[in-house]
Amino acid sequence: MAQINGHPVKQMQEEIEALSRENEELKNKLAVLKAEMNQFTYIVSHDLQAPLRTIAGFMELLVRRYADKLDDAGKNYIDFAVKGTAKMKDLIFDLLEYSRLTSDTTDLTKVDLNLVTRELLKKVEPVIKECNAEITIGDLPVVVGRKLQMEQLFKHLIDNSLKFHNNTKPLIAISAKKETADLSDRQEFWKIDVTDNGIGIQPAYFEKIFIIFRRLYADETKYSGRGLGLAVCKKIVELHGGSICVASVEGKGTTFSFTLPAKI
Numbered sequence: 001m002a003q004i005n006g007h008p009v010k011q012m013q014e015e016i017e018a019l020s021r022e023n024e025e026l027k028n029k030l031a032v033l034k035a036e037m038n039q040f041t042y043i044v045s046h047d048l049q050a051p052l053r054t055i056a057g058f059m060e061l062l063v064r065r066y067a068d069k070l071d072d073a074g075k076n077y078i079d080f081a082v083k084g085t086a087k088m089k090d091l092i093f094d095l096l097e098y099s100r101l102t103s104d105t106t107d108l109t110k111v112d113l114n115l116v117t118r119e120l121l122k123k124v125e126p127v128i129k130e131c132n133a134e135i136t137i138g139d140l141p142v143v144v145g146r147k148l149q150m151e152q153l154f155k156h157l158i159d160n161s162l163k164f165h166n167n168t169k170p171l172i173a174i175s176a177k178k179e180t181a182d183l184s185d186r187q188e189f190w191k192i193d194v195t196d197n198g199i200g201i202q203p204a205y206f207e208k209i210f211i212i213f214r215r216l217y218a219d220e221t222k223y224s225g226r227g228l229g230l231a232v233c234k235k236i237v238e239l240h241g242g243s244i245c246v247a248s249v250e251g252k253g254t255t256f257s258f259t260l261p262a263k264i
Contacts, residue, residue, distance in 0.1 A: 048092055056085045094228040098212060101235045104146060111147045113140035113154075113192075117174060120154055124162075131162050133170035140176045141190050143260045149236045154194075156229035157256050161196035166251075171197045178262055188262040189242065193255050200250040209246065210234040233258070 059082050063075075070078070117137050121128070128135065135158070143150075154174075161172045176192045201209065212231035237244045237258045244258035 049089065052085055052089050052092070056082065056089075059085070098228065098232060098235065101149065101232065101239060104149070104239075106146050106148070108144050108146060110142050111145045111150050112142045113150065113176070116147065116150050117154055120151060120158065124155070124158065127159075127162055131165065131170050133162055133165070133172060135172045136174070138173075138175040140174070140192070141178075141260075141262070143190060143240075144263055145240050145260065149239070153233050153236045153258075156233050157194045160229055160256075161194065161198060161254070164196075164198045164254075166197065166199055168197065179259075189259045190262050191257060191259050193257050195253065195255040197253040200252055200254055201246060201248040202250055203248075206246050206248070210244070 059078055063070075063078055067075070114137070117140065121135060121137075127133075158172065162170060173195045174193070175195075176190050178188055179191050180188055209230050210233075212228060233256070234244050237260070241261050242259040244256065246254060246256050248254035
């Protein structure tokens with residue numbers, strides 16, 4: 001019986017064919033999952049928003065036609081309904097943003113994170129000036145990824161630092177360094193830190209903050225947001241083959257660290 005390196009050729013062929021069938025099955029399952037995700041996205045973007053538009057429209061019509069017949073309590077009820085509808089609409093948009101990350105089929109390209117952050121700072125310049133914040137950016141790498149998702153990642157992290165600041169001048173520093181994941185395979189990756197001097201986070205919430213729609217602060221008048229940003233950050237980093245974590249001291253500041261493979 002013919003052999004290669006001591007292994008029967010026929011057996012090797014059978015194993016290769018088996019692996020090929022398994023690979024094809026995985027591709028088919030992935031295609032089904034992607035189709036289901038696209039269907040879900042369509043349902044959210046169309047079917048769920050339609051009744052919300054109907055409710056909002058009739059509430060506005062009710063106010064215009066019967067405002068003089070409503071007492072203060074009735075007007076308050078309508079106001080609650082309108083605000084609730086607007087909040088639900090915002091949540092749907094957030095859910096869409098999150099679900100589209102998985103269904104994004106944009107090709108991976110070389111992305112210069114220096115360019116990404118510089119462009120982003122121009123876009124959020126009014127907020128930076130309003131907070132009197134100071135943002136310093138070190139030498140960042142070029143990575144393989146999706147540029148739009150990299151912009152989302154840094155935007156959410158910077159927004160988070162600008163939002164949860166102390167009464168002191170907000171200071172935000174972004175830096176990167178190359179590290180080795182494992183001594184056995186010597187796989188290199190970039191570790192990127194976004195550090196601030198804000199209000200900090202209690203250790204009990206280190207894992208919970210990455211759960212979608214999980215808010216740490218119920219008072220939306222003081223800290224706006226719907227608990228989406230960090231969940232999006234986690235999803236983006238994982239889709240790029242990395243991980244994200246947080247280190248923080250309550251009242252002194254927070255550092256979000258995420259990794260990206262160092263492959264070009």
